[in-house]
Amino acid sequence: MKAVESVMVSEDDGVTRIDRWLRRRYPDLTQGQIEKLLRTGQIRVDGARVKASDRVAPGQSVRVPPLPDAPPRPAAGALAPKDEAYVRSLVLHRDDDIIVLNKPAGLAVQGGTKTTRHLDALMDGLKFDAEKKPKLIHRLDRDTSGCLVLARHPRAAAALGEAFRDRDTDKIYWAIVLGSPRPKVGELRSWMRKAPGPRDADREMMQRARQSDEGAVHAVTQYAVVSEAAQRAAWMALRPVTGRTHQLRFHMAEFGHAIVGDPKYRCDRPTPGALPEVLQLHARAIRLPHPSGGEINVTAPLPPHMRKAFDALGFEEREARDPFAPFAKHA
DSSP states (O other): OOSOEEEEOOGGGOSEEHHHHHHHHOTTSOHHHHHHHHHTTSSEETTEEOOTTOEEOTTOEEEEOOOOOOOOOOGGGSOOHHHHHHHHTTEEEEOSSEEEEEEOTTOBSSOBTTBOOBGGGGGGGGOTTSSSOOEEOSOOOTTOEEEEEEESSHHHHHHHHHHHHTTOOEEEEEEEEESOOSSSEEEEEEEEEEOSSOOSTTTOOEEEOOTTSTTOEEEEEEEEEEEEETTTEEEEEEEESSOOTTHHHHHHHHTTOOBTTOSSSOOSSOOOTTOOSSOOEEEEEEEEEOTTSSEEEEEOOOOHHHHHHHHHHTOOGGGGSSTTGGGGGGO
16 A cells, blocks of 8 residues: 555444554554554555554554555465365355355364364355455364354454353254263253363363362353153253353263263263264354344254264154244243
8 A cells, every 4th residue: 555545434443442453454564564654644444543452443544654565375275165165165154244054064273283174264155245254263182163243344253252251152063971960951060171291183172170270260061861762862042051061062061971072071971883983063043143233043954963863863853843842931
């Protein structure tokens, strides 16, 4: 950019720190460059000098001085057409603010040790008509399938992030667990923390903790048995009240009814034959406030490996037409 610009903060930008607004709009600027431009008064808001931590709001005008040309980007970073088609095939819902995906089991949400293919690397395929790629609002484990929410612009990201933090969202997971839990409806509560050791996604585990332990967090899960296959396995509806790492998997193993196919959190019960050795945990439905008003309610169809397990155990989806029904009294 070779001339001074006056850039209006848009409604989609929301209320945010000026340095974050600049990083989003001019991604090639470093934080150090931004702070220097602010410190020397070259960047101003409504004519006034500001600090990096000051906030801007829709309707304000930002003076931006001439900036250095962005370095050329290698073409190798472009998303292959087959990858774009693949990630778009996962879309369950899309509007101007939100995208909800049906994440498949086995696809990591973000990269890590030995993880080169992940959803974050495919985000450019979900820009559609927007200038920027969408932003992840929450996470699912690599082997958990189902509803995953993305925000298409900063205002939506702020609103959705607040909804998740304030627990205004309602998420229902379906799982197949070992044995037949009793009682059939209840609530699981515990303190948990990350076990010492490597922190990459493939090795990370949670362990039982005391409230006084360093790093301990409180986890609450509501559950209901939807159907049973004798005493061998049960189809469960799980509602996480809190959103802790591996919470559902940890709670079910601690309950003595580990989720079928879980390689980390186990119990002493045998796995029925003919069941796929894949984690039988699916984010079935999500209900949350829409950033532009009203409510959004999305349901993800069962993945093939869980449909195969349902068939083997005699479970039928029609037994739970409304995923939220088992928890109506808690609403």
